[in-house]
Amino acid sequence: MRKLWGRANSSNVMKTIWLLEELALPYERIDVGGAYGRTHDADYLAMNPNSMVPTLQEENGFTLWESNVILRYLAAAHAAGTPIWPEDLQARANIDRWMDWQQTTITAPGGAVFTGLVRTPAAQRDMPAIAAAVVKLGDVWSILDRHLAKHAYVAGPDFTIADIPVGVHVHRWFSFDVERPAQPNLRAWYDRLLARPAYRDHCAGPMS
Ligand SMILES: N[C@@H](CCC(=O)N[C@@H](CS)C(=O)NCC(=O)O)C(=O)O
The missing domain is CATH 1.20.1050.10 (Glutathione S-transferase Yfyf (Class Pi); Chain A, domain 2)
Structure with missing residues (x-):
């Protein structure tokens, strides 16, 4: 299952939740960052050296940080050629x-x-x-x-x-x-x- 690492009250995490929901993509969200901490743990730093949220982790192990880049990646993978992410x-x-x-x-x-x-x-x-x-x-x-x-x-x-x-x-x-x-x-x-x-x-x- 795809994982989204990040607390739900972060604006940058909200962006990625919104698109995952718009595209009806399955995911599991894990609370990290802010009061939840964990972003300085070695396993998290290996995914995101910035100690920030969000981080997207695909089932095959691919990880991605920077919320707007995550939006472009998900849109290119699942909505290319639709009005959400046109080809032009x-x-x-x-x-x-x-x-x-x-x-x-x-x-x-x-x-x-x-x-x-x-x-x-x-x-x-x-x-x-x-x-x-x-x-x-x-x-x-x-x-x-x-x-x-x-x-x-x-x-x-x-x-x-x-x-x-x-x-x-x-x-x-x-x-x-x-x-x-x-x-x-x-x-x-x-x-x-x-x-x-x-x-x-x-x-x-x-x-x-
Ligand atoms: N440019 C980054 C900024 C990420 C960012 O600033 N995240 C904040 C939350 S909105 C963060 O990780 N703060 C520290 C924390 O939550 O522990 C992005 O768009 O993903």
Whole structure:
């Protein structure tokens, strides 16, 4: 059986759970990372030298880390030529750039707000730093809001793996108790994602 190593409250683990569920691929998830530890154990380090989650382990022993790479690998293996991962190279590059956009543009301000408001006790929060990160995060989400004025999904008319990395983070954005700029297209896309059971059940629960 394929194994997915990683705690379920990690945004990067959520991405891989979401796609495994979308594609109805069998897997066993094992809790590691965060409070579960084990990521510094020798057997885990042999699979993932970064001591991070997620790690995918195929039945034949092949292992893979980096969540967005895992998405591309699973999509190429099980959904190539479908709207989720089309064959056309330019369509793929369009998907790729939004996946990278999550890593390069959303992760830093999104992580600062999430860690500040969700994982830091109220008395220890650096509120000015969190407020600055909220403004920055709102600005970058507005880029996607403007893009979504013309597209139902991140990479065009269809749901693709471009929706997954940003999709796990947009739930957090709409769940934070903060002031947000008006982003009607972003909200409509988030509502479209919420209609998908794999997203609703695995990526849109209470933040922890
Ligand atoms: N670029 C990596 C980042 C992985 C990452 O930052 N994982 C976090 C959880 S979201 C982690 O492993 N934190 C330490 C831990 O959970 O023990 C990816 O996308 O897979």
